[in-house]
Amino acid sequence: MSNVDLSVSIGKLKLRNPIMLASGTVGYGNEISEFSDLNKLGAIVTKSLSLKPRKGNPPQRIVETPSGMLNAIGLANVGVDVFLKEKIPFLKKYDVPLVCNIAASTVEEFVECTRILDSEETIKAFEINVSCPNVKDGGLQFGNDIKAVGLVTSKVRAVTNKPLIIKLSPNVSYISEFAQVVKDEGGDAVSAINTLVGTAFNIVTKKPKIFNINGGLSGPAIKPVALAKVLEISRKVDVPIIGIGGIMNWKDVIEFMIVGASAVQIGTLNFIDPAAPERMIKELEDYCLSNGVNKISDLTASYII
Amino acid sequence: MSNVDLSVSIGKLKLRNPIMLASGTVGYGNEISEFSDLNKLGAIVTKSLSLKPRKGNPPQRIVETPSGMLNAIGLANVGVDVFLKEKIPFLKKYDVPLVCNIAASTVEEFVECTRILDSEETIKAFEINVSCPNVKDGGLQFGNDIKAVGLVTSKVRAVTNKPLIIKLSPNVSYISEFAQVVKDEGGDAVSAINTLVGTAFNIVTKKPKIFNINGGLSGPAIKPVALAKVLEISRKVDVPIIGIGGIMNWKDVIEFMIVGASAVQIGTLNFIDPAAPERMIKELEDYCLSNGVNKISDLTASYII
Amino acid sequence: MLIVNSPVVETIQVHENIYIQKILSPEIARDIRPGQFLNIRVSETTNPLLRRPFSICDVDGDNIFIMFNVMGEGTKILACKQSGSFVDILGPLGNGFNLEDDYETAVFVAGGMGSAPFPYLTRKVKDSKKIISFVGGRSKNDLITYSLMNVHTSTDDGSEGFNGNIVQLLEKNLDKLTAEKIKIFGCGPNAMLKSLKDFCLKYDFNCEISTESAMACGFGICQGCPIESAANPDRYLLVCKDGPVFNSKDVVL
Amino acid sequence: MLIVNSPVVETIQVHENIYIQKILSPEIARDIRPGQFLNIRVSETTNPLLRRPFSICDVDGDNIFIMFNVMGEGTKILACKQSGSFVDILGPLGNGFNLEDDYETAVFVAGGMGSAPFPYLTRKVKDSKKIISFVGGRSKNDLITYSLMNVHTSTDDGSEGFNGNIVQLLEKNLDKLTAEKIKIFGCGPNAMLKSLKDFCLKYDFNCEISTESAMACGFGICQGCPIESAANPDRYLLVCKDGPVFNSKDVVL
Ligand SMILES: Cc1cc2nc3c(=O)[nH]c(=O)nc-3n(C[C@H](O)[C@H](O)[C@H](O)COP(=O)(O)OP(=O)(O)OC[C@H]3O[C@@H](n4cnc5c(N)ncnc54)[C@H](O)[C@@H]3O)c2cc1C
């Protein structure tokens, strides 16, 4: 047994290590359990859930770009009721903290979803997705509207005592202003970042390559932007941050922690190497051992500027 | 002789083809003239010039990232006086439209630079850099402050009759709002985009890899974001757009034109293959010939959505 | 589902732009069924970033075969992998063809690279069923008949075989098809699959088709590969997990 | 300055992590001088995106040689290029060493991979000058003495040669150096160059050093490679264009 402490806290939420799987890149856990022992992971974040099931966007939903990918899934999901009935039983079998990500088009819907899910004790925290760029009837406005983000935070806060994480949009001038509002309105932590708005066109047909026209850019291409956003929040606002964006290996995890992240989420990498997150936990432990890091949480915001 | 018309107009500015070389990636033309016949190019944009010479940031100024690079040159430049005395004579020998890019920390300085340069007839247009993320004493605030961008545009407009292009920051919520202000205040065109704010840290030293902490992300990694910004402007504002960001080949040029660009600028690619821009012009001509495009400018905003 | 790093045995150029790659992968060879596919990572760098999906083309002992067209960066890198290089394989993926149905003759209908899954299917059914293969392409050089039996061809430009598309050729051979109990297996571009589906509806043939889609993960976690379900208009099916093989009646193309 | 796509003749592993690559490139071979460098694109994909700078290590007829350490993605890809692969070269770049000065003995001082430019420099001066080479490294395995003459070594851990750093070894051999008219040529990490510079100031030696910097373009258009000028504190010099070789008095390290 090693004596490295990999555990981290995100406000009230305690995780056995900082490796979380990001919303929309792990489904509801089933498929990825064939590659990783879920019980080893820090946490799993569900695909964004909405009040009613959503069919999502017609194809084409994804396109590869240099060191990145655009997606416009359109929040396809089973809805909270089916989730509780059909997906929770599988997840109950595991001892991995489950974070429920919620998407909605109105403040009321955010509140309603949270209320319905709150009594399910398998769910250990909520992550509110105010920042999905891929739905036409809401999503983006929320993420870019500081008052709306504040309102959603306070209203959802009122209906749950579980840790409340707000997932921020990077497509704004100053992300730290949004993090400040989240803190002020009672949110426990912020996730940064969701995808960047991007597009790609077919030069033969002159049509967008993805049905939704714009998609969300993820993957290693966005890592420098994500790091800068995490650093901006870390320097300006005293709130726990979950770092997300382009993580491909354990070194990227350390880099995110140094600039301010308490934990991280792995997204696009799950599609390429679904065994990587579990492997990374071991690699982080080795790193800590050989660098005299006793508690990995000491790395958070350890930047020297 | 072919009968494809490659010429484009950016407001009053007429170019023989849409291929411009981007500010900060071509110096003042000397070095690149060893690889490309400058007279074949659409235009050259100078490194940002300031009123006084600027030493720029200490090393390290650049770092590579997946399919991109961060730079924080800090607007190192010779200043307008030395530029007029020492750099213009070389550029005068060529018959390529010269666009002067100007950077400043105050509105007055922008105006003063423009005034000094305006009488030099070799200079065919101005590009105002309100969006450089790499200087601590100004830059960014301008680019993210819609009133400041409006003010700079109107004040500079007052001292020159030459085509006035404002180079916009992508690090804002809605870039089209900035394009609208530029148009309203008398600007002739906008350039989009400048670099995205990003960073990278050394996990051993815990220090930023570049001296300035943040740098500007350029290269193919940002192409999807740049295309989305150009499209946003194109759909909302009736203003000529110069498309910039991650262009690596002629297909990327066509893609930018389809989403709304009247011309494009090549940046990071000049470092990798300084002969590419000239070659691309030939490739664009071939494309037009084999696709029945008589005037390349017909491609501008030809998207089908 | 496994992730294995397997050595390339050889890469053979079979047409101008088409390659067959033999890979030593006992674990995959043991489990995979015709119609399933593999998601292959061609480079350790981040460009290309995502895996590339390929049908299983054939299996021989511990070796597996894929057949591919050089389309872009990914397949270009793959084509350059010679003996001794490794490919990182995730698979077997998807559901494969149903070989248990009751029929006497298997009719394979392939358009372009759609021939890829049929060598393996041929190997699996040839001892117990009759096989007729219909192979179509734009032109002579697009016809891929590698390892197929009893082949009829069509080309859009008439440069070889029947002058027309492959479904027209099927229709012309209707008498052969109605003589006995048959099952149709189709693979090719979605437009072709759509007209094959219509043809099968019209003449009431049992038909399975292998569909294509852009994919990120290949195993059901990204939701990137939707296909319209005939049964339930409120939900998409996923090509990678619910397919890539569907009964042609079950999907809307 | 040229951009040429040149075939690799062979890639030889000379140490655990160090390779020498022979490239057939008559155009570069003809023009390049010791101390100049090449900026090499190792992949057509966008990762790695930028060229990688390497000193010219040697020239023999139409062939050029580079010597490199596998540091990351770029050098890893380069090390895998076997006979028949191509590398895309931009060069010759920078100013090179000044060979015209008046001296009798050339003293080469190399730290780690800093040995890279000296085989070519040796070839150029050995007929007219005496040569003494001082080669330092952290440990035995870091000492690179390939093609060097009259070699003295030092290691930080004492595993071979003098136990200490290379400038301490120089100081120990001061008598040999003051006997005649000498010129010092240094190449290595900036920290080593700094102490070499101080040493040369102290004993008033003429010294040229080849400096390093992160680079994007390598030919003066990106301003990515500043180095502090001793003469003018208001402006940086550029390592790629004003250097990489400087008289040690001209730069602040
Ligand atoms: C389940 C499944 C099985 C497949 N089996 C095979 C097979 O056995 N042999 C084979 O050659 N190909 C097969 N494909 C298609 C193959 O995956 C693509 O050709 C490949 O991913 C292209 O990669 P690339 O990097 O070379 O091209 P990219 O650079 O990704 O694309 C180059 C060009 O090809 C187009 N393209 C990309 N993906 C596809 C696609 N899925 N279908 C059509 N055009 C595409 C792009 O739009 C682009 O124009 C299969 C696809 C799926 C989904």
Ligand SMILES: Cc1cc2nc3c(=O)[nH]c(=O)nc-3n(C[C@H](O)[C@H](O)[C@H](O)COP(=O)(O)OP(=O)(O)OC[C@H]3O[C@@H](n4cnc5c(N)ncnc54)[C@H](O)[C@@H]3O)c2cc1C
């Ligand atoms: C003028 C000049 C001449 C050079 N000559 C040689 C030579 O002859 N032989 C040789 O082996 N190397 C030489 N170098 C250094 C060489 O360019 C780098 O080692 C190489 O670019 C690393 O590329 P990579 O993709 O393998 O590593 P990257 O992935 O780019 O970097 C891997 C690691 O190496 C570090 N690194 C990157 N660049 C440098 C650098 N310039 N110096 C020190 N560490 C670096 C990075 O910080 C990182 O930790 C020279 C550099 C310059 C500027």
Ligand SMILES: Cc1cc2nc3c(=O)[nH]c(=O)nc-3n(C[C@H](O)[C@H](O)[C@H](O)COP(=O)(O)O)c2cc1C
């Ligand atoms: C295919 C796909 C689907 C996604 N779906 C969601 C989602 O439903 N809700 C959400 O909050 N984020 C979603 N995301 C964003 C990711 O959770 C993550 O923030 C983003 O991909 C950046 O991380 P990465 O670069 O590691 O992928 C999705 C991302 C991808 C690629």
Ligand SMILES: Cc1cc2nc3c(=O)[nH]c(=O)nc-3n(C[C@H](O)[C@H](O)[C@H](O)COP(=O)(O)O)c2cc1C
């Ligand atoms: C090294 C470097 C220096 C730059 N300097 C300037 C500058 O001085 N002024 C400016 O307006 N833009 C500057 N830019 C931004 C480019 O002009 C361009 O907008 C950006 O790089 C995106 O294009 P690209 O992806 O093709 O490089 C610089 C970019 C780089 C990479």
Ligand code: FES
């Ligand atoms: S490709 Fe990811 S769900 Fe089908």
Ligand code: FES
């Ligand atoms: S590396 Fe570009 S100016 Fe020196």
